[in-house]
Amino acid sequence: MRLEAAERFARGEKAEAVARELRVTSRSVRRWRRVWEEGGADAQRSKGPASVERLSAGQRERLECELKRDPLAHGWDDEFQGWMLxxxxxxxxRMFHAGFTIQGVWKLVRRNRACRNARSSAASNATSPARSTVRSSRRRPLLPGLLPLDAT
Incomplete structure (x- = not known):
């Protein structure tokens, strides 16, 4: 989107018109124009992710293995024996001494599911993995298929 805006800047289009057509704020387009004027179209390219992942690939695999075990194995022995956020x-x-918010856990779980689904679909065209029962702490409806708790 920023590269498209840079092309429009080169053609001499006004910031408001670019913002309207790209459906972004005028403020963003003015910021992009300032960067474009200082460094050209290459300055508009992404600089990479805004932050570093908090868990490494090895830690995510270890977490996945631990989540395959039920909550009872980790000390939760109440009436609901599913994984909640x-x-x-x-x-x-407990495992990695890393603090996450509930929203951060949701994003981590969703991202892991997407990566795992991509790997499994690339490896084979088998049926989809079994769905897990993850619930948030506010007792929202079940969040099917978020945690890879199957043994595939």
Whole structure:
């Protein structure tokens, strides 16, 4: 989108017109124009992710293995024996001494699922993996298929 804006800047289009057509704020387009004027179209390219992942690939694999075990194995012995986001958050804190918010755990779980699905679909065209029962701490509806708890 920024590269398209840079092409429009080169053609002499006004910031408001670019913002309207790209459906972004005028402020963003003015910022992009300033960067373009200082460094050209190459300055508009992405500089990479804004932050570093908090868990390494090895830690994510280890977490996945621990999540295959039920919550009872980790000390939760109440009536609901499924993984809730709050429990996953606490488990990450215990295992890796890393603090996550509930929203951060949700994003981590969703990203891991997407990566795993991409790997499994590339490896074979088998049926989709079994769905897990992850719940948030606010007792929202089940979040099917978020944690890779199957043994594939």
């Amino acid at each position: 709050k429990r996953v958050k606490l488990l990450i804190g």
